[in-house]
Amino acid sequence: MSNSINRRIILASRPNGAPVAENFRLVTEPVPGPGEGQVVLRTIWLSLAPYMFWRMRDEKSYAAPVAVGDVMVGATVGEVVASRHADFAPGDLALGGGGWQEFAALDGASLRKVDPAWGPTSLSLNVLGGNGLTAYAGLLDIGKPKPGETVVVAAASGGVGSLVGQIARIKGARAIGIAGGAEKCAFVRDELGFDACLDHRSPSFAADLAAACPNGIDVYFENVGGAVWEAVLPLLNDFARIPVCGLIAQYAATEAPPGPNRVPEVMRAILTKRLTLRGFISSDYAAMYDAFFANALAWVRDGKLRYREDITEGLENAPQALLSMLSGKNFGKVLVRVGPES
Amino acid sequence: MSNSINRRIILASRPNGAPVAENFRLVTEPVPGPGEGQVVLRTIWLSLAPYMFWRMRDEKSYAAPVAVGDVMVGATVGEVVASRHADFAPGDLALGGGGWQEFAALDGASLRKVDPAWGPTSLSLNVLGGNGLTAYAGLLDIGKPKPGETVVVAAASGGVGSLVGQIARIKGARAIGIAGGAEKCAFVRDELGFDACLDHRSPSFAADLAAACPNGIDVYFENVGGAVWEAVLPLLNDFARIPVCGLIAQYAATEAPPGPNRVPEVMRAILTKRLTLRGFISSDYAAMYDAFFANALAWVRDGKLRYREDITEGLENAPQALLSMLSGKNFGKVLVRVGPES
Structure with missing residues (x-):
């Protein structure tokens, strides 16, 4: 691990109407170790998406809201830095729900391996994800x-x-x-x-x-x-x-x-x-994943599926990137670069 | 034919909001003869249903509106009194779109035969229709x-x-x-x-x-x-x-x-x-008709499918029966008895 501090963005308070920067807070904690069956993933890319706004509110939706004080949820692609799961070794790339933080301890069973041969790793949060x-x-x-x-x-x-x-x-x-x-x-x-x-x-x-x-x-x-x-x-x-x-x-x-x-x-x-x-x-469509992935990978390689990324640098800028997206200012898939590729 | 006069109820004017009795008019015409491939059906039962209100209005819906001056549309069960279609002979019972009138000349291909063994003929406009x-x-x-x-x-x-x-x-x-x-x-x-x-x-x-x-x-x-x-x-x-x-x-x-x-x-x-x-x-479900009919007939015979009819006597009372239904006053399937069983 490159350092022993895990920077995280937590939900500081619930929005009343449109969210504001004050609803988020950057905190630091020690980098977690992996529990039994877990993997520690160092975040490279964090995906931002509109559903996150629903999770900030204390309302019935298709998933439970984020608790005030908890780290914001989100899909990430990262590098395995420690593993207690047989399928993952340090250096592997994986897709998972790491949330708005630099390091996440995640159940190995919840992760998908990412093959560098598929192209840029960010694609696994976008066209291939x-x-x-x-x-x-x-x-x-x-x-x-x-x-x-x-x-x-x-x-x-x-x-x-x-x-x-x-x-x-x-x-x-x-x-x-x-x-x-x-x-x-x-x-x-x-x-x-x-x-x-x-x-x-x-x-x-x-x-x-x-x-x-x-x-x-x-x-x-x-x-x-x-x-x-x-x-x-x-x-x-x-x-x-x-x-x-x-x-x-x-x-x-x-x-x-x-x-x-x-x-x-x-x-x-x-x-x-x-x-x-x-x-x-x-x-709801986990059963379609394999068919989707095979098609999407082929379409990307054939140039039939093009994409544009709207990249924000640094975890600390994720709140502003979400607010900007919710007001329609993004141009392409919104990603936050949390750490280097490797 | 029992008489040579065909009583019909036409759309006299379009409703402005809820329909009123003045939107209908009873007129008489000679009983039509069958054209080539047609059958003349003497109406026994006329079915009333909420969709008729949409057809009275000059608005896009799933079917064209009734023209002012035209006979009101509706499903009927009747007795064949004249036929120029090979499948139908006088005395047969049939289900078709006869409309609000005592006699209708209809294409034989648009009719379904009704078997008296199925029970009361009105069922073909209700549970079996x-x-x-x-x-x-x-x-x-x-x-x-x-x-x-x-x-x-x-x-x-x-x-x-x-x-x-x-x-x-x-x-x-x-x-x-x-x-x-x-x-x-x-x-x-x-x-x-x-x-x-x-x-x-x-x-x-x-x-x-x-x-x-x-x-x-x-x-x-x-x-x-x-x-x-x-x-x-x-x-x-x-x-x-x-x-x-x-x-x-x-x-x-x-x-x-x-x-x-x-x-x-x-x-x-x-x-x-x-x-x-x-x-x-x-x-939209014509392809399901045969499966539906076989099940429905069996369920009616087994007493699993019960029904209640709300019967109005006489074609001239059909407008009032429709208005009553639209205001929720009916109790069961709304039928108008236009003529005797045979």
Whole structure:
């Protein structure tokens, strides 16, 4: 181990609405040793994702909230520095839930080995990891795009959305992205190869979206909620599928927005258009992991799956990176470089 | 033919909000003759159902609206009185879309023969017809109840809801009904054998529903929308399934109800609980008809599928029967006896 101090970022207090820097605190502790069956992982990369905001709040969600005083949760890729698990030896690279800290003692059974031959290690937190599985499983198991159909994805320059549109195109569908600002839209269209990308900040957004979808929308991959969802609703075709993956536009709301109450309108669209809405998280799809990984690795190597990383240097800057992402300022998959590669 | 006059009820004007009697008009025309490949059916039973209200409005729905001046649409069982189709002869009984009239000229290919050995002919508009297929397909294909799970169905004394709960129990699930008033609730519980039935008019309805579902709700068969749906939402379990079949509580609304806008809350529940909502209509399930019919006929004969009919006498009273149903005053499957059995 390069030092004996473990820097960690804990949840100092729960946010009231949008989180603020004061909700986090940097603390130091001794580096842990491995318990029986455990591995100590030195964090190289920490992945930041919108779900972390839910875990900061004391509300029922799909996972228990982080306790105040506990280290923030998060997926990491790191180097094994000590091991009491037969499958791991010092120097191995592994993917796990190390959280916002420099060192984590983790059950070996909870880790996946990372092969340097796969490419940059950060890919295991992005195209080859949770983001990739989320895009792959949600799009293919729920969205089920057919060749020639129109797939719309919000947050199209982000970690998940960027992959959804590219996989849709691999499957022969049209991919229409939605992103915030001209620069992101140009990237989605020109670098990722989407058929079009609309700026949701434009005053003509609803009309632009309708013009980009002359045959309506068959799959809407929901990442944002709020006003974008309400613009998509009238364009959905009969039998459209809506994988509900995230709702980043709603995360900071402390109360329901003003009326009218549009729930009856949404329910009526579900009925008359025979829509399917289904919420999911990637951990529901562990059984699809192997098929996903084999495809994703091949697609990355063939240049069919491109990606952009939005890298923040240093664990101490992770809180600001999360706040920035929640307000839509990130451009690509958000990663924090916590330590050197090896 | 017993007479040469065909009494028909046409759409006289479109409703503005809830429909009124003046939206209908009784007219007379000569009884039609059969065109090539057609059959003339003398109506015995006319089925009334909530979807008819949508067809009265000039709005996009899953079927084109009835044109002002056209006969109101509806499923009928009748007696063949003239035939230019090889499969039908005078005296045969058949199920078809005869509409609100005493005689209809229909394509033979659009009709199903009705066998008197199946029991009362009205059953082909109820347990053995569209209502039955709606309940069967929506519950089994979308709801997928497992033994021991809790299935909640609104409008539980009505044509579809009454069957949903009974099929849920046949499949080993608990069936909890929701209905309007003590008399309907007693019928649902005591005659149909649901495990419980709650009165949505009771001031303690939300608490009563929670108490009746101590293990939460795994399937909610949505027939009504509005306030009942909002009471069900917090009780839904992770991975709950919601077949969206009807929204009778919302039918007459001319504008969205006052706020707050609860769409974000519904979307968040879909995400965090990984709910599946899917709209459907029975005609989407033509491929399931044979399996449905064989099961339903056996269940009726074994006494496992009970039903109640709410019969109005005379075509001229059909408008009032529809208005009454839309305001929740019916008690059982709504049928109009248009003519004698034979």
